[in-house]
Amino acid sequence: MAENRGGMRPTAPQNNPANVSATGGNGQSGRDYTGFAYGQNQALAEQQASAPMAAAPAPVRPPSQAMPGMGGGVTPLDELQPDGRPISDGVDFGAGRGSEALPSRITSPMNQSENLDLIKRYLPDLINATRIPNAPDSYKRFVNYLREQIL
Amino acid sequence: MQWLENGFFDHLDKFANSLGYENYEIAIPLAMVKWKSPEDRDVFIMTLTNQDVKGGGAHNFNPLAVK
Numbered sequence: 442m443a444e445n446r447g448g449m450r451p452t453a454p455q456n457n458p459a460n461v462s463a464t465g466g467n468g469q470s471g472r473d474y475t476g477f478a479y480g481q482n483q484a485l486a487e488q489q490a491s492a493p494m495a496a497a498p499a500p501v502r503p504p505s506q507a508m509p510g511m512g513g514g515v516t517p518l519d520e521l522q523p524d525g526r527p528i529s530d531g532v533d534f535g536a537g538r539g540s541e542a543l544p545s546r547i548t549s550p551m552n553q554s555e556n557l558d559l560i561k562r563y564l565p566d567l568i569n570a571t572r573i574p575n576a577p578d579s580y581k582r583f584v585n586y587l588r589e590q591i592l
Numbered sequence: 593m594q595w596l597e598n599g600f601f602d603h604l605d606k607f608a609n610s611l612g613y614e615n616y617e618i619a620i621p622l623a624m625v626k627w628k629s630p631e632d633r634d635v636f637i638m639t640l641t642n643q644d645v646k647g648g649g650a651h652n653f654n655p656l657a658v659k
Binding site for chain 2: 520528529533534535536556559560570573574575577579580583587
């Protein structure tokens with residue numbers, strides 16, 4: 442009489458989704474490799490000892506959700522901030538106060554000189570872009586202005 | 593090389609001309625923003641300046657005109 446062996450057994454432990462290691466793949470040491478040809482296991486162990494593995498990376502945390510009641514925040518397309526001020530408050534154009542309302546750190550000459558250095562560095566690229574076919578005249582006029590200001 | 597409508601140089605053209613040449617120190621970092629589309633950028637400029645977008649040419653986008 443033929444025996445009924447093998448095949449899929451739904452109650453087998455490997456089919457139980459709850460049987461998952463709490464540490465996932467991090468629970469594996471990854472250190473002990475054996476089974477190589479005679480004489481190679483010791484050489485491999487020595488090689489591993491001379492180059493220790495880097496520390497395991499910290500687990501990645503999902504981005505935190507905003508707490509209830511914090512409000513949705515401001516996007517660049519909003520006209521007003523939650524406190525009722527216009528988004529252009531603190532800028533020298535548009536509605537609201539001008540740059541005099543900004544803290545002194547933001548308008549410090551040091552930041553301006555850093556910006557100028559950055560613009561000087563990329564000015565040749567900005568000038569080259571004026572030669573791109575279909576580059577608008579308004580862009581060329583602006584780059585001319587920039588060149589006069591900076592050089 | 594072509595002039596890309598949603599590229600850095602196009603953004604710089606629109607910001608510099610819309611905000612004023614003298615505000616180039618603001619226009620340049622704004623031009624470096626990866627805008628989702630020229631329309632998004634132009635709506636931002638119009639919200640900021642309360643005026644139409646300046647610069648560019650015939651391909652300027654004016655959302656108010658589309659409505």
